[in-house]
Amino acid sequence: NAGVTQTPKFQVLKTGQSMTLQCAQDMNHEYMSWYRQDPGMGLRLIHYSVGAGITDQGEVPNGYNVSRSTTEDFPLRLLSAAPSQTSVYFCASSYGGTGDYNEQFFGPGTRLTVL
Amino acid sequence: GDSVTQMEGPVTLSEEAFLTINCTYTATGYPSLFWYVQYPGEGLQLLLKATKADDKGSNKGFEATYRKETTSFHLEKGSVQVSDSAVYFCALRPPWGSARQLTFGSGTQLTVLP
Numbered sequence: 580n581a582g583v584t585q586t587p588k589f590q591v592l593k594t595g596q597s598m599t600l601q602c603a604q605d606m607n608h609e610y611m612s613w614y615r616q617d618p619g620m621g622l623r624l625i626h627y628s629v630g631a632g633i634t635d636q637g638e639v640p641n642g643y644n645v646s647r648s649t650t651e652d653f654p655l656r657l658l659s660a661a662p663s664q665t666s667v668y669f670c671a672s673s674y675g676g677t678g679d680y681n682e683q684f685f686g687p688g689t690r691l692t693v694l
Numbered sequence: 695g696d697s698v699t700q701m702e703g704p705v706t707l708s709e710e711a712f713l714t715i716n717c718t719y720t721a722t723g724y725p726s727l728f729w730y731v732q733y734p735g736e737g738l739q740l741l742l743k744a745t746k747a748d749d750k751g752s753n754k755g756f757e758a759t760y761r762k763e764t765t766s767f768h769l770e771k772g773s774v775q776v777s778d779s780a781v782y783f784c785a786l787r788p789p790w791g792s793a794r795q796l797t798f799g800s801g802t803q804l805t806v807l808p
Contacts, residue, residue: 583737619800620800621698621783621785621797621798621799621800621801622738622783622796622798623798624796669737669738671737671738682740683738683740683796684737685737685738685739686737687735687736687737688736688737
C-alpha cells in the first residue's frame with residue numbers, strides 16, 4: 580500500500596493564480612480530510628468528506644473548494660490564491676465511523692507559497 | 695470549545711536525556727487523547743493514544759498517562775535518541791467523536807543532539 584499520497588510537494592504561486600492540490604489513498608477509507616498547518620498553530624481542518632459525493636466544511640474553508648468523485652481521490656482547489664494561504668497542507672484519511680476506528684493516516688504534505 | 699495547550703518549543707536535548715513535553719486540555723466529558731509525531735519531510739503519524747482516565751499509552755519508548763484530575767497528557771521518554779528529533783503534537787477527540795473532531799495543539803519541535 581502506498582498509503583496517502585500528495586502532489587506536488589512544493590508549489591509557488593502568484594496572487595490570483597489557481598491550482599489543485601492532489602490527494603489519493605489506496606486503503607479504501609471512506610473519510611478524507613484536508614488540513615493546513617501554520618507556524619505556532621496546530622492543524623486546522625479545511626474540508627472533509629465522509630464518502631464519495633459527500634463533502635462538508637471544516638474550521639477554515641474560505642478560499643478552498645473540494646470534490647469527491649471517487650473513494651480514492653480528494654483534490655483541494657484554490658480558485659484565486661492569496662498570500663494568507665501560504666501554508667503546509669496535509670491530506671488525511673481514515674476508516675471512518677467513530678471511536679477507535681478513527682486513526683487518521685496523513686500524507687507527506689504540500690508546502691505552498693503564495694507571493 | 696475544546697482546546698489543547700502544549701509547552702512552547704523548541705526543545706533541544708542531548709542524546710540519552712530524559713524528555714517531557716507537557717500537554718493540557720480543556721474539554722467536556724472524557725475525550726480520547728493522542729500524541730502524533732511528524733518527522734522531517736513527512737506527514738503526521740499516530741505515536742500513542744489513551745481513551746479513558748488513568749490509561750497509559752506507550753510506543754517506541756514514549757509514554758503518556760491520561761490524568762483526568764489535572765486534565766493532562768504529558769509525553770515522556772527516558773532516554774531520547776537523535777532519531778527522535780521531530781515535531782510532536784498533542785490532540786484530543788470527543789468521546790465517540792469522529793475524525794473531523796480532532797483538536798490539535800500547536801506542536802513542539804524536539805531536536806536531539808549527539
